[in-house]
Amino acid sequence: MISDALGGAMLLIRGFTLVFSRRRLFLLGALPPLITSVIFLALLITGISNLDRIIPDYAEWIRVLIGVGAIGGSILIMVLVFTALTLVIGGPAYEKISELVEAELGDAPGEVHESLVRSVPRSVGQSLALLGISLVGAVVFALLGLVPVLGQTVIPVLSTVFGAWMLGIELLGTPFQRRGRVSIGERRQAMRRHRAHTLGFTVPTFLLLAIPFVSVLVFPAAAAGGTLLARDLLRSRS
Numbered sequence: 001m002i003s004d005a006l007g008g009a010m011l012l013i014r015g016f017t018l019v020f021s022r023r024r025l026f027l028l029g030a031l032p033p034l035i036t037s038v039i040f041l042a043l044l045i046t047g048i049s050n051l052d053r054i055i056p057d058y059a060e061w062i063r064v065l066i067g068v069g070a071i072g073g074s075i076l077i078m079v080l081v082f083t084a085l086t087l088v089i090g091g092p093a094y095e096k097i098s099e100l101v102e103a104e105l106g107d108a109p110g111e112v113h114e115s116l117v118r119s120v121p122r123s124v125g126q127s128l129a130l131l132g133i134s135l136v137g138a139v140v141f142a143l144l145g146l147v148p149v150l151g152q153t154v155i156p157v158l159s160t161v162f163g164a165w166m167l168g169i170e171l172l173g174t175p176f177q178r179r180g181r182v183s184i185g186e187r188r189q190a191m192r193r194h195r196a197h198t199l200g201f202t203v204p205t206f207l208l209l210a211i212p213f214v215s216v217l218v219f220p221a222a223a224a225g226g227t228l229l230a231r232d233l234l235r236s237r238s
Contacts, residue, residue, distance in 0.1 A: 008200020171226030
């Protein structure tokens with residue numbers, strides 16, 4: 001299990017190597033997360049600066065707990081929404097990065113043709129479904145974060161794992177669809193069969209994406225790493 005997790009973590013490093021060696025493609029992939037980082041950092045600062053107005057004037061320790069839970073839930077949601085929005089804004093760039101990985105490693109899948117009438121509603125529906133699940137998860141973890149001790153120890157770990165898992169589903173979308181595997185269920189099944197390998201990649205990626213502006217450097221590598229992960233998961237199945 002440990003070797004599988006380490007192998008997953010290496011996918012992000014390999015992703016960095018692939019995209020950093022192609023400066024123009026990296027810059028193209030870094031622009032969308034730069035735009036979303038500015039927007040989301042402003043929202044986060046606004047939320048933190050207005051905690052006194054949002055949270056009633058309870059005892060100080062209660063206010064601290066509520067504040068920690070609110071910030072934790074906000075970060076979880078912001079990373080996941082950030083990922084979805086960046087993938088939409090930078091779709092062509094990340095498609096190109098994914099194609100680069102496939103070409104670099106060989107054995108690339110054939111083109112799967114799907115009409116816009118079918119692909120667009122499906123993609124929008126899947127994004128909304130993932131966002132809805134993420135929102136529910138963020139609220140649950142924010143509430144659990146109010147529990148003394150548990151909320152400051154176990155819950156942040158579980159929240160990170162949940163966020164990393166949802167991030168993996170997002171990043172696997174393009175390479176899975178290229179192989180004609182268009183449902184979220186197919187991605188989840190492949191991830192469940194190799195949990196340690198999947199989380200080895202997605203947990204450090206999620207944590208890095210949670211750092212404002214570091215995400216600008218990480219996201220192109222994450223897109224490449226997602227394609228590498230997809231190849232691993234589907235190769236293991238075949």
